[in-house]
Amino acid sequence: MQWRWPASRSEGFGFSGWSVRRIGRQARRVGFTGLLCLAGLPAAAPGEDGWTAESLFEQVTELAAARSKSAFEPPVSGLPEALRDISYDQYRAIRFRPEQALWRGETRFEVQFFHPGFLFPYPVRLNTLESGVISPIAFRQDLFRYDAEAAALEGKGEGGNGFAGFRLHYPLNTDGHKDEVMVFLGASYFRLVGPGQVYGLSTRGLAIDTASPEGEEFPAFREFWLVRPGPEADRVTILALLDSPSVSGAYRFDLTAGEEVAVDVEKYLFARTDVGKLGVAPLTSMYHFGATSERSYDDFRPRVHDSEGLQVLTGAGEWIWRPLANPRAVRGTSLRDRDPGGFGLVQRNREFADYLDMEAEYHRRPSQWVTPMGGDWGAGGVELVEIPAPDETIDNIVAFWVGDRPFSAGERRHYRYRLTVFDDTPPGDPPARVVRTRSGWGAVPGAADPPPRSLRRYIVDFAGGALEGLGPDAAVGVQLDTSAGRLDDVHVRRLPDGEGWRATFLLDPAGGRAADLRLLLTLDGAPVTETWNHVWYPDEL
Known part of the structure; x- marks a missing residue:
């Protein structure tokens, strides 16, 4: 069977003036x-x-x-x-x-x-x-x-x-x-919390006209x-x-x-x-900075976030990983789908050394997954809203499902879904996953005529699943696509520790256009990893 990219891409929109403050x-x-x-x-x-x-x-x-x-x-x-x-x-x-x-x-x-x-x-x-x-x-x-x-x-x-x-108590630990x-x-x-966790992201009963x-x-x-x-x-x-x-x-x-x-x-x-935008099963979180940030932060901690990525399981069975960002302007994207398999906000890095914060304990923050179980889901999209935040006291990430069909006065909707709390692996059987995303200027050090700063070098590391135990000569390939700009110097290699594989490429953007990037690894031509999805915006440099 020939593998194809989903028919539709992320759809963007803009908005300003909304924020969520913390106590x-x-x-x-x-x-x-x-x-x-x-x-x-x-x-x-x-x-x-x-x-x-x-x-x-x-x-x-x-x-x-x-x-x-x-x-x-x-x-x-x-x-x-x-x-x-x-x-x-x-x-x-x-x-x-x-x-x-x-x-x-x-x-x-x-x-x-x-x-x-x-x-x-x-x-x-x-x-x-x-x-x-x-x-x-x-x-x-x-x-x-x-x-x-x-x-x-x-x-x-x-x-x-x-x-x-009110709050419910139970002997969890x-x-x-x-x-x-x-x-x-x-x-x-x-809010929900599982064994060994501390409170982090929030859930809402409903979101209306977010962003x-x-x-x-x-x-x-x-x-x-x-x-x-x-x-x-x-x-x-x-x-x-x-x-x-x-x-x-x-x-x-x-x-x-x-x-x-x-x-x-x-x-x-x-x-x-009439409701303009009905957000079903909303999840709200915080992302200040982390490994994917293109800006530097004067902070002793390498990461500060309650969640680091949006994960989606499409109705067709594709697992998508979207690293979160703290943008310069409000960003909104929609991952189009029909009858989704699930979605959630995930805190993958679970070691203290990943954060070095003894007070906030970000390594213990929960991840949460939404599994639709019936009702009026149909065609629509998982919408992700990312809002600029000056510090970690702002909840600046929202994710929810929005159906294509308008919710008009006098109508009724019915939804059933399960919310599951977990550490780093959601319910289901996800394939090999993204363990690292980094990007930087794509220039060769010391070049006499360096390219513009907009030339970006990306590295995306995958591990687990079907990639485990593969030798360096395994037939691992890359499927990479962009909505704008030119892709070059695409390679895939096994990591030196043998615990994963790295895909790397250059993105030469097309003027002031955002580039919606999608990448996955294949083995003998068949997809064996989740799909890495990232949108590069020209004003983030």
Whole structure:
């Protein structure tokens, strides 16, 4: 069978003025987060056994559908006066009391809550579903410690009607300690972490008009229902209601914790208005600089990033690796596909020596993979947005799926997918992979008449898979293509340690045009590696 490049290439667009700022090292983008005033659900459903997770999800879906048929109601804070203007120092001095955790000592999971106020002025409502009965979780100040600067708030904030968010704990690393495994806090953001990892990239329930000139809309989870798990269960169900000016939605999250952490997500979305760009299964991360950076950084650390590449498994079975960048201008590209096999943001380098950062521990940041499992995926593209960031406090990377079919007012969409947390190898059976990407000026040292700086030398190293154990005379070849410019001096050789193979080439760009590069290695003419994909922009020099 003849191997062919995909029929379509990356499509670019431009935008300015959008950024995501962090609270300390924890990335947060605060949109509308608040209380959705519902008519309310009865404590028990019709029938002898009351509510189940399934019947409740059906009801939440009906609530989302009904809400989409009426005008958007902006959230109302409802915070007591003493909690409305909490300062940063006061907020960080408020601590949840672990002994007050929901389900403590009763299940392997327990839940702790975040205090409302500061950047979270619109509390979300939390409920439990236990033994068929729905019960609200009331905000109480005695759930928290008010230390140092926050001491003046103690006893002055009763009457609140919700929390900023919550986090689930589970014995991930040792049986004797329950670690954080999943956190919901701010807009539709949530985070996952696996064994031996620390928090890094974020996930979102939905992205609307990301990197659009009109500006981004941030949907928010308004209410949650926590379904009590069995005493020894490693799986817990969370239901959520999402709302925004354009979309309302019902979500079901089935979290499985243990040696592998994964969340099965099912959601029904209802368009209140026409949506310009509907971003499904969004992942948000940070890339400041690394091995692929063309600019120098005055920093003792060789790399600073939560994720270093976008990986995509196409519907046709092609694995694509796209190194991330911290660009000079906002970049947006779309990898066109139909019914994708999966995509994710990956932190491949897992050794401390790769980063030398003892505080941020970037070598322990999680990677995350999205596996579509059903619903309205169809034709579209995995969209990657890269935003200029002056430092590591900015989350400047976003990746999500955008379907070709417009999401118009009155329509419904249904999606099912799995979110899997991993270190460096995603689910599935990926082929030999890229282990190194470097580029630089393509001049020969000491040349009397050197070429322009735009002449670029690239090296891309691959290892693993079918490349393992090959001798230096193996029939390893290169397939290389560019959308613009001229390619020259293309070679492939085994690395000196025998642990991989290097492809190298020169790119002579065509004036001011960006060059979309794709490269893979073959063995006896058949592809045996993932496809390396990189876009060179002339203004990056």
